[in-house]
Amino acid sequence: MIYVILLMDRPGTADLRVQVRPEHRAYLAQLADRMAFAGPLTSEDGQTTVGSLLAIDFPSRAAVDAWLKDEPFTKAGGYEAPVVHVFNNMWPQKVGFPPT
Template structure:
């Protein structure tokens, strides 16, 4: 069962996000086979990142936790909160899956 990861940035951490982004993208690339979706959540202005949303396709919660713990954004202290929830696919890429 996939898991949705919602991580909110600490206030005032835009420069830290920019600094850590290349390593974060490398981390995502290493796990691309398990990613259903990933990207920044944005402020109401539609441009300012305020967090991250990732859907990782894994039935193993320990694997999901290890993925989060190894993320350079986590290791670098970017996130104020991280929430993980199991997710059931009903629609994916415009098609009904369940």
């Protein structure tokens, strides 16, 4: 089942995000074969990261919660409370989107 996970950064954690990013990316990479999409959310300037949006296949909500508990930004206190929902993809994925 695909779960969408919205993770908003706590205010004032920009430096923490930069420090923890390598560990965060390595942790995400462990689920690459189960990931529908993942990436940072930014402010209107397109540069300032304000959180993350992930869509990952997990067997249960309990598995999501266990994974989030060990997620590096979560462990470092970088995120506010996560918002998690089951996601039913009703639209085909676009390869190479957005166009370059």
